[in-house]
Amino acid sequence: MxxxxxxxxxxxxxxxxxxxxxxxxxxxxxxxxxxxxxxxxxxxxxxxxxxxxxxxxxxxxxxxxxxxxxxxxxxxxxxxxxxxxxxxxxxxxxxxxxxxxxxxxxxxxxxxxxEPRTIDAIEADRGTPGSQGTAAGGVIVPGNVYAGIDSVASEIINASRWLPALVAYRLAPVRAIAGWHPPVFTLTLDGVTSTLRAHTVVVGNSGRYGHGLHIVPPALVDDGLLHVMTVGAGPRRAVISFLRQAGHGGHVHRPEVEIRTAREVTIAADRPLPVGADGDGLGRLPITVRIRPGALRLIAPPPEAHAT
Missing domain, CATH: 3.40.50.10330 (Probable inorganic polyphosphate/atp-NAD kinase; domain 1)
Structure with missing residues (x-):
C-alpha cells in the first residue's frame, strides 16, 4: 500500500x-x-x-x-x-x-x-545558478509561464486574497489595463529570434490558467512541446472581449493571436515585466524556459485520446 x-x-x-x-x-x-x-x-x-x-x-x-x-x-x-x-x-x-x-x-x-502517469514539465531558468527547483538552477513549472498584462494581473490577484476567487480573477485584468502600454517583446524559439509589440506571451504546458481560462487550447501536458501564444498589441478595450472568448478557447481565432511550438524559449522585453508561473511570480524578464518531457510522475486519471 x-x-x-x-x-x-x-x-x-x-x-x-x-x-x-x-x-x-x-x-x-x-x-x-x-x-x-x-x-x-x-x-x-x-x-x-x-x-x-x-x-x-x-x-x-x-x-x-x-x-x-x-x-x-x-x-x-x-x-x-x-x-x-x-x-x-x-x-x-x-x-x-x-x-x-x-x-x-x-x-x-x-x-x-x-496507475501513475507521466507529464511534461517546464523548466524556467532565471539565470541564477543554484536557485530553487533543480540542480541546474531552473524552476519546475507543471502548467504555464507568462509575461505581460496577465502577469501584471497575477500580481494584483495575489495582493487581493481577501476577494472571492472568481471576482479577483475577473477584476484583476481590468485593473491591469489601466495605464497599460504593450511592450516590445524579443522571443527566441529554438534559436530563431523575432520581435513584436504585444499584450502578453504565454508559454503553455497545461494551457489552462486564470481560474478556468483555456488560454492555450492546443497545449497538452504530454506532447513534449511548449505551445507559445502571443497576443499582439491592439486597443486595450479588446482585452476584455479576449478574456470572454478565452473561457471557451474562441480567442485563438482572433487576428492578433498566434500560437507556435518550440522546445526552448527565451522571453525578453524593453522593460522589466514580471513573470508569472502557475499563479505565482518568478521575478522579472528575461527568462528562458525549456520543456522536460515526462519529467513529472503523478497520480491522475489516464490521458484522454488525442485527436490525430
Missing part, C-alpha cells in the same frame, strides 16, 4: 485547504494507508519537504492551489518521486487540465489505486 505525505498550504483557498484535506485523509486512513501531514511555511520549505518525502519513497500530495502544486513538483522531480494533488486553492487549473475529481471519495480512490 502507498504511503503518503500531504503538504498543506494553510492559506490556500482562503484557509480552506485543511478542510478539503480532512475527508480525503480519513478515507486513506480507513483503507490502512500511512498518512503524514506537514504544513508548508514557504515555497522553499514545500520543495524541501517534497524532495525528502519523494526520496523516502512516499507519495507527496500537494493540498492547495497551483502555486503549491508548482512548489511540490519542484521537489518531486529532482527527488524522482510520485506526486498527488488534492485541489484546494483558488484556481486549481492544473487539476482541471488533468480532470481530477473533486469529491473526497473519488480522490481517495484515485490516490490509493490509480
Amino acid at each position: 502507498r504511503a503518503f505525505t500531504a503538504l498543506i498550504n494553510p492559506i490556500a483557498g482562503g484557509g480552506r485547504a485543511t478542510r478539503h484535506w480532512a475527508p480525503v485523509a480519513a478515507r486513506l486512513a480507513t483503507a490502512g494507508a500511512d498518512v503524514r501531514v506537514e504544513l508548508t511555511r514557504s515555497g522553499e520549505h514545500a520543495r524541501q519537504e517534497a524532495q525528502a518525502a519523494a526520496g523516502a519513497g512516499r507519495v507527496v500530495i500537494a493540498v492547495g492551489g497551483d502555486g503549491l502544486v508548482r512548489d511540490v513538483a519542484g521537489g518531486v522531480v529532482p527527488g524522482g518521486g510520485l506526486m498527488g494533488i488534492v485541489p484546494a486553492g483558488r484556481g486549481n487549473d492544473l487539476a482541471l487540465a488533468l480532470r481530477l475529481p473533486a469529491d473526497p471519495d473519488s480522490l481517495a480512490e484515485l490516490l490509493l489505486g490509480a
Whole structure:
C-alpha cells in the first residue's frame, strides 16, 4: 500500500485547504494507508519537504492551489518521486487540465489505486545558478509561464486574497489595463529570434490558467512541446472581449493571436515585466524556459485520446 505525505498550504483557498484535506485523509486512513501531514511555511520549505518525502519513497500530495502544486513538483522531480494533488486553492487549473475529481471519495480512490502517469514539465531558468527547483538552477513549472498584462494581473490577484476567487480573477485584468502600454517583446524559439509589440506571451504546458481560462487550447501536458501564444498589441478595450472568448478557447481565432511550438524559449522585453508561473511570480524578464518531457510522475486519471 502507498504511503503518503500531504503538504498543506494553510492559506490556500482562503484557509480552506485543511478542510478539503480532512475527508480525503480519513478515507486513506480507513483503507490502512500511512498518512503524514506537514504544513508548508514557504515555497522553499514545500520543495524541501517534497524532495525528502519523494526520496523516502512516499507519495507527496500537494493540498492547495497551483502555486503549491508548482512548489511540490519542484521537489518531486529532482527527488524522482510520485506526486498527488488534492485541489484546494483558488484556481486549481492544473487539476482541471488533468480532470481530477473533486469529491473526497473519488480522490481517495484515485490516490490509493490509480496507475501513475507521466507529464511534461517546464523548466524556467532565471539565470541564477543554484536557485530553487533543480540542480541546474531552473524552476519546475507543471502548467504555464507568462509575461505581460496577465502577469501584471497575477500580481494584483495575489495582493487581493481577501476577494472571492472568481471576482479577483475577473477584476484583476481590468485593473491591469489601466495605464497599460504593450511592450516590445524579443522571443527566441529554438534559436530563431523575432520581435513584436504585444499584450502578453504565454508559454503553455497545461494551457489552462486564470481560474478556468483555456488560454492555450492546443497545449497538452504530454506532447513534449511548449505551445507559445502571443497576443499582439491592439486597443486595450479588446482585452476584455479576449478574456470572454478565452473561457471557451474562441480567442485563438482572433487576428492578433498566434500560437507556435518550440522546445526552448527565451522571453525578453524593453522593460522589466514580471513573470508569472502557475499563479505565482518568478521575478522579472528575461527568462528562458525549456520543456522536460515526462519529467513529472503523478497520480491522475489516464490521458484522454488525442485527436490525430
